[in-house]
Amino acid sequence: xxxxxxxxxxxxxxxxxxxxSQTLISLKAVLKAFPNLEIExxxxxxxxxxxSSAPFIQKVYLFDTLTIDSKLDAVTxxxxxxxxxYKVVFNCSVSETSSYLTTLIPGTLKLGYGRHLDGTLAIYDxxxxxxxxLCQASLKQGIHRIDILATQLLTCLQLHFQDPxxxxxxxxxxxxxxxxxxxxPMELPNWHTMSHKWIAIELDExxxxxxxxxxxxxxxxxxxxxxxxxxxxxxxGKTPSGLxxxxxxxxxxxxxxxxxxxxxxxxxxxxxxxxxxxxxQRRIRLVQRLSILITSHPGSLAxxxxxxxxxxxxxxxxxxxxxxxxxxxxHYVTEANTPDALVAHLLYLQQEWRHRxxxxxxxxxxxxRPELVKPAHSKxxxxxxxxxxxxxxxxxxxTVGQEPFQTSSVISIFHSVLAxxxxxxxxxxxxxxxxSIPSHEVQPxxxxxxLDSAQVLSQILSSGLGISQQLHSTVSQLKSENVMxxxxxxxxxxxxxxxRKIEExxxxxxxxxxxxxxxxxxxxxxxxxxxxxxxxxxxxGSIEIFETLIRGVSLFQSFFETLLSHKRATLxxxxxxxxxxxxxxxxxxxx
Amino acid sequence: xxxxxxxxxFGTFSESAKDFTDEVIQSLFEGMWQxxxxxxEAERHGSQDAxxxxxx
Numbered sequence: 337x338x339x340x341x342x343x344x345x346x347x348x349x350x351x352x353x354x355x356x357s358q359t360l361i362s363l364k365a366v367l368k369a370f371p372n373l374e375i376e377x378x379x380x381x382x383x384x385x386x387x388s389s390a391p392f393i394q395k396v397y398l399f400d401t402l403t404i405d406s407k408l409d410a411v412t413x414x415x416x417x418x419x420x421x422y423k424v425v426f427n428c429s430v431s432e433t434s435s436y437l438t439t440l441i442p443g444t445l446k447l448g449y450g451r452h453l454d455g456t457l458a459i460y461d462x463x464x465x466x467x468x469x470l471c472q473a474s475l476k477q478g479i480h481r482i483d484i485l486a487t488q489l490l491t492c493l494q495l496h497f498q499d500p501x502x503x504x505x506x507x508x509x510x511x512x513x514x515x516x517x518x519x520x521p522m523e524l525p526n527w528h529t530m531s532h533k534w535i536a537i538e539l540d541e542x543x544x545x546x547x548x549x550x551x552x553x554x555x556x557x558x559x560x561x562x563x564x565x566x567x568x569x570x571x572x573g574k575t576p577s578g579l580x581x582x583x584x585x586x587x588x589x590x591x592x593x594x595x596x597x598x599x600x601x602x603x604x605x606x607x608x609x610x611x612x613x614x615x616x617q618r619r620i621r622l623v624q625r626l627s628i629l630i631t632s633h634p635g636s637l638a639x640x641x642x643x644x645x646x647x648x649x650x651x652x653x654x655x656x657x658x659x660x661x662x663x664x665x666x667h668y669v670t671e672a673n674t675p676d677a678l679v680a681h682l683l684y685l686q687q688e689w690r691h692r693x694x695x696x697x698x699x700x701x702x703x704x705r706p707e708l709v710k711p712a713h714s715k716x717x718x719x720x721x722x723x724x725x726x727x728x729x730x731x732x733x734x735t736v737g738q739e740p741f742q743t744s745s746v747i748s749i750f751h752s753v754l755a756x757x758x759x760x761x762x763x764x765x766x767x768x769x770x771x772s773i774p775s776h777e778v779q780p781x782x783x784x785x786x787l788d789s790a791q792v793l794s795q796i797l798s799s800g801l802g803i804s805q806q807l808h809s810t811v812s813q814l815k816s817e818n819v820m821x822x823x824x825x826x827x828x829x830x831x832x833x834x835x836r837k838i839e840e841x842x843x844x845x846x847x848x849x850x851x852x853x854x855x856x857x858x859x860x861x862x863x864x865x866x867x868x869x870x871x872x873x874x875x876x877g878s879i880e881i882f883e884t885l886i887r888g889v890s891l892f893q894s895f896f897e898t899l900l901s902h903k904r905a906t907l908x909x910x911x912x913x914x915x916x917x918x919x920x921x922x923x924x925x926x927x
Numbered sequence: 928x929x930x931x932x933x934x935x936x937f938g939t940f941s942e943s944a945k946d947f948t949d950e951v952i953q954s955l956f957e958g959m960w961q962x963x964x965x966x967x968e969a970e971r972h973g974s975q976d977a978x979x980x981x982x983x
Contacts, residue, residue: 401963402970410960424938433966436959440952445938453951455958460939492938759935862934877933884934 340372343497345489346422346441347377348448349387350399350429353635354660355481356383357642359428360390361663362485364513367392369500370493378417378437382635385616389514401433417441424492427460428485430471447492458865463488465861466755473857477751482663483730487760513642514620524568525605527625532566536622538631539573539584548632548650550580552675554587556630559679561606562599563686568606570622572614581609628685637662648685650678663731667720676711684712684737693719697737712737746770747851750895754854757891758884766898783900787893789849794889796845800838801882807831808875828871835878839863852892855885 349359356379367373376395379387381403387396397417404410418441427438427448435449435457449468450458459465463484470477494500526532537553557569573581588607592600614622620643623629629640630648640647641663649662649669661669668685672678684691684700691700697712718733730752749769757763810827814820820828839859846856859881866877947955 401966404963407956407960410963411956425941431966432962433959436955436962439941440955440959443941446941447938450939451955451958453947455954458939461937462935465935488937495937865936866933873933880933 340498342372342374343370343424343493344420344422345373345375346417346425346443347375347379347393348425348427348429348434348438348441349377349383350380350401350431350434350437352380352382353386354638355428356380356386357635357638358482358660358663359383359485360386360393360513361638361642362482362489364390364392365482365486366489366493369490370498371501373493376417376422378414378441386514386639389616389620391515399437401431414440423497424489426489426492445492445496447488459861461488461492462759463491463755465858465865466759469854469857469861470751472860473853475751475854475857476748477659477755478730478748479659479752479755480661480663480731481659491759513644524608526568532568533564533627534568534570534625535560535628535630536570536572536626538629538633538636539571548630550583551587552678554584555591555675556679556682557607558588558591558595559683560686561603562595563683565602568608571607571609573609573611581611584609630682634660637667641667648682661731661733662720665720665722669716669718669720669733671715672711672717673715674711676708677715680705680708680712681715681717683708684717693736695737700737746899750851750892751854753895754888754891758888763891766895770895770899780900783896786849786851787896787900789845789852790889790892790896793842793845793852793855794886794893796838796841797882797886797889800835800842801879801886803831803834803838804875804878804882807835808872808879811871811875814871852889855888858888859885 347359347363349356351359363375367375375393376397377383377387377393378397378399381398381400384396384398387393397413399413404413414437421442421444423443424445424447425438425441425443427434427446427450430449435451438446438448438450438460439453439458446460448460448464450460452458459468466477467484469475490500527534537548537556539548539550539553553571557571560567560569571584573584588603592603620639623636623640623645624643626640626645628646628648629636630650631637631640632650637647637649644664647662647667649667651661651669651671652673661667668681670678670681672681680697680701683705684697687700698709701708701712716735717737719736721732721734723729723732753763753766753769807828810824810831814824842859843856846852862881862884863878866874866881868874868877
């Protein structure tokens, strides 16, 4: 077997616990394809224990920006990281500090945000440009952060180092993700009885923005405990900021007043409230034992994803699940914001083994709990599914029990299709991609308006392309860029003036229709990152930018025409050259 | 290796940090230090969004 040269990789992860867990999941996936990676990580305090417990990370450096007191401290913390150059430095964070650090850490190849030598923000790779373009314009997209990080690194390694190792399709999330040390057994009745189910509900500061107050959680606990005798519930109420055990227990007492004595007695051995802070090791062991973790906490969701434990995410409807929800198959999300709706969704989930998600809420509740039909329908319940590569890859959240669909989600689906076309050179079957959108949710007039505006934008971009081609033709004929005749100078300046007008028109066209905002955002990033002191490469770059944007608008038109007509899938017509990469297909990378 | 596209880069080949001039290194460290101070101030003001500054 061929032994590959080790590739030293430095990871910068200065985000919170959720980001750290997501980054670890993507690194584990990349390691399957590139086992010769030697990963060292510079992490924030929130990610330190997570990274230190992951056996596939060789060294972890703590860079706690909140406790550094002086410039000297900052240099001392980084001393060993700055010592020996890495092959790749990958900044997974979005903080300003991390961008400076990425540039300072010696490495051959950089990914993520960095700094130009004049201190301005640098975008080192195409996937970062994609997320930046969306972030700048406050747009949503449909590719999960874990998939983006993994694809970013996989593409870079394949293009610049070696082909990936062919291996099996084993899932990345496993219960042995972290190394755990014995930390004393959990002395709870039935903890070690494997047929007994354990469910935990987190009641913490994130609960303030969700339905998880003490009364709702108390009601939910009682409903769960009544639904099965082979089930116990743990409430994790670790915050000092208001939600507390005394209120919770009094709510339990209030709601269980009319229940039987036997049931009330059983609560002592089946319902537990932990208010103390668990050590990281103990927390891992607790989460590993759960059947379901019910939480609003992004860090806990990501941690449970890494451990392969199912979650019920109590989220408000503004959370972009496709980007930052729990990653994996079978995770649930409820947008319930009333006790009844939450209880209805919980009971539906708890009985999933029986209905397998195939029953609608009215079929499920009508005979047993008809009063829950309306609350269940009032908010969405979603379930995650990992899509196979041929269906576009990534994680998809589908509604269960009912079928509402938010029209605004169509644009976020388009953004992920655009990313696959531009960055992976392929377009999924549009009919299949759009199949989950019910026809009654499609607003034909809005789509026609979008298509009209896209036509105008396409014409503006074509004019820009024409001007760039003329500029290129002119500068190609110059004998020298340093010494030009007055006529040539005037001509070049004339083209520059016309391009500025085009830029203004692009921004104006995209501001009229927010659905097109991605193109003006990308236009700015492309030109900002076009670096050369010579006219000819600048002209070539601007031709590539206009051709790419024209192709993107063409994809936008195909996407919405398909949605409007519901015709059979057709691949996007190629009106410009296909972007080609040095080797290999990106299809198998999960996107 | 040649980049396949001018606008779609899959990683940027970096200038070696040891070739940076002292002025560049000083200025990058100063920039980092200023951003650390900003994060600490944001934390003191109870902001939860210190790490969400990708629009800078």
